[in-house]
Amino acid sequence: MLVKTLLIGIVSLVGYSEYFLTGASMIFRPIALAPLVGLVMGNVGEAIKVGAAMELAYIGVVEVGISTPQDMVSASVLGTAFALSTGKGISAALTFGLPLSMLVLIVQNVMYIFVAPIYVNKMDEYAKEGKDHQLSMLAFWGGTAVNFIPSAIFIMLAFYFGTGFSKQIINAIPQFVQDGLVVASGLLPAFGFALLIQQMLRKDIVPYMILGFALTAYLKIPIIGIAIFGLVIVMIIYYNEVKMKKKFDSIGGGIDDDDDENF
Amino acid sequence: MTTTKTSNAEMRKALWSTFWRSFAANAPWELTRQEATGYAFSMVPSLRVIYRDDPNGKAKALQRHMQFFNITNVLLPLVLGTSIAMEEENHQNPNFDPELINNVKVSLMGPLSAIGDSMFLTTWRVICMGLAIGLCQQGNILGPILFMASYNIVTIAVRWFGLKIGYEEGTKFIQRVSDSNIIQSISDKAAILGMMVVGAMIPTYVVLNSPIKIGTGKAAISLVKTLDQIVPSMLPLIATLIVLWMVRKKWKVSWILVIIVAFSIIGTWLHILAP
Numbered sequence: 057m058l059v060k061t062l063l064i065g066i067v068s069l070v071g072y073s074e075y076f077l078t079g080a081s082m083i084f085r086p087i088a089l090a091p092l093v094g095l096v097m098g099n100v101g102e103a104i105k106v107g108a109a110m111e112l113a114y115i116g117v118v119e120v121g122i123s124t125p126q127d128m129v130s131a132s133v134l135g136t137a138f139a140l141s142t143g144k145g146i147s148a149a150l151t152f153g154l155p156l157s158m159l160v161l162i163v164q165n166v167m168y169i170f171v172a173p174i175y176v177n178k179m180d181e182y183a184k185e186g187k188d189h190q191l192s193m194l195a196f197w198g199g200t201a202v203n204f205i206p207s208a209i210f211i212m213l214a215f216y217f218g219t220g221f222s223k224q225i226i227n228a229i230p231q232f233v234q235d236g237l238v239v240a241s242g243l244l245p246a247f248g249f250a251l252l253i254q255q256m257l258r259k260d261i262v263p264y265m266i267l268g269f270a271l272t273a274y275l276k277i278p279i280i281g282i283a284i285f286g287l288v289i290v291m292i293i294y295y296n297e298v299k300m301k302k303k304f305d306s307i308g309g310g311i312d313d314d315d316d317e318n319f
Numbered sequence: 320m321t322t323t324k325t326s327n328a329e330m331r332k333a334l335w336s337t338f339w340r341s342f343a344a345n346a347p348w349e350l351t352r353q354e355a356t357g358y359a360f361s362m363v364p365s366l367r368v369i370y371r372d373d374p375n376g377k378a379k380a381l382q383r384h385m386q387f388f389n390i391t392n393v394l395l396p397l398v399l400g401t402s403i404a405m406e407e408e409n410h411q412n413p414n415f416d417p418e419l420i421n422n423v424k425v426s427l428m429g430p431l432s433a434i435g436d437s438m439f440l441t442t443w444r445v446i447c448m449g450l451a452i453g454l455c456q457q458g459n460i461l462g463p464i465l466f467m468a469s470y471n472i473v474t475i476a477v478r479w480f481g482l483k484i485g486y487e488e489g490t491k492f493i494q495r496v497s498d499s500n501i502i503q504s505i506s507d508k509a510a511i512l513g514m515m516v517v518g519a520m521i522p523t524y525v526v527l528n529s530p531i532k533i534g535t536g537k538a539a540i541s542l543v544k545t546l547d548q549i550v551p552s553m554l555p556l557i558a559t560l561i562v563l564w565m566v567r568k569k570w571k572v573s574w575i576l577v578i579i580v581a582f583s584i585i586g587t588w589l590h591i592l593a594p
Contacts, residue, residue, distance in 0.1 A: 079342030108455035186378030199347030236584030242526030268518025279449030
């Protein structure tokens with residue numbers, strides 16, 4: 057159990073490397089982290105399936121700007137771990153993953169607010185003195201230690217103390233609630249899509265959404281097919297724009313100021 | 320031999336280091352100045368080469384890059400490239416106004432983040448997920464690998480060419496971007512592609528089933544089947560539109576989450592919904 061807990065800690069750090077080492081590589085998504093948890097728990101195949109279900113449920117969780125709606129690493133790692141340890145799949149993944157990842161978010165915010173300013177101030181000093189080596193070391197190691205190690209430790213603790221109880225907890229939950237959570241996992245993508253649509257929504261691109269919906273709903277075209285259709289439409293629009301611009305330039309070229317001709 | 324002009328081989332090596340460091344740029348992320356710490360961290364190898372005979376200039380440059388900054392991580396190298404080019408110019412040309420370096424960063428921050436977020440964090444991620452999710456649902460290890468590989472091959476290429484273009488074109492790049500409406504045009508097209516993909520994913524991945532039957536005995540017809548004959552996947556579409564309405568009404572995200580979970584559980588309890 058101790059070895060497993062340690063390995064879960066390493067998997068969590070791999071997840072957080074999204075921020076401190078792998079540059080937004082999406083390694084923190086459940087689809088990518090679940091198989092690693094499966095490796096630790098000894099059931100990769102089932103873990104991948106749980107990861108897929110979680111990926112869909114959390115599809116709308118995007119880190120835009122400074123808002124972090126949810127800590128994906130803890131939701132993925134603990135969700136998969138308890139889904140496997142209880143054998144209850146996605147409903148266990150949500151039951152444990154949702155509340156625990158919110159606790160991790162609190163841990164992170166505490167570190168951000170109270171501890172992170174210490175190394176940032178120190179970095180300011182190093183910058184003023186031109187000590188680039190010390191600044192680099194502090195940025196990487198200090199940042200990682202403050203922002204991510206505490207969350208990884210929290211995940212390890214939750215895993216260590218939770219695995220034994222997880223079965224009892226989930227068995228105490230009535231069957232209709234567990235079924236309801238499975239229903240919720242089917243509905244949560246709607247929330248994700250709504251968030252994505254809201255982000256991009258403008259009246260003039262609503263038709264493309266309807267087109268995408270109709271193409272799959274009626275013609276059952278897979279997503280890759282849809283992406284190819286979308287690419288074709290974008291290309292048509294682009295070439296039309298180029299053509300229009302040429303036409304416009306040939307008519308109104310005389311009026312144009314010369315500072316327009318940079319390339 | 321003078322040491323003022325940086326040699327090409329040395330600079331290329333420094334650019335590589337900056338490229339690698341940009342992957343770790345969010346390690347020291349912090350609330351008040353956000354990516355600034357990571358920006359200074361990524362600039363270090365290049366600043367070392369540019370200001371190797373001018374420690375004072377280097378210290379000033381480091382302080383300059385500790386100012387507030389934030390951008391979609393994938394596009395960070397592009398901005399780093401422009402900064403490196405401008406720092407070089409700042410070192411060689413005494414009439415260069417160093418204020419310009421941060422002004423350019425700030426002016427690129429908003430529009431590039433808008434593109435980066437909608438193009439990579441949303442559209443491309445969702446397309447890659449669509450590519451891989453079928454395999455994942457079968458428990459096939461190729462699924463996660465396919466997801467990671469397809470997403471990252473593209474973003475790593477964007478990172479590398481971003482740094483190259485930013486460095487080689489320098490300030491010219493900024494002019495080009497602001498003169499024509501390139502940014503707006505790219506983000507429009509990313510949104511079109513994104514919306515089509517999202518629209519297509521609604522019938523595939525939103526699942527809402529009801530055991531309700533209309534009529535009794537043998538003549539009973541399933542409600543879902545009836546609705547699907549009018550518009551296929553009607554219930555998922557309606558569910559998405561209702562949630563979209565809540566989102567547009569600016570309801571709190573956590574409340575919408577609670578409502579969805581509560582609705583599912585109560586619906587299952589009342590036998591209106593079924594997994």
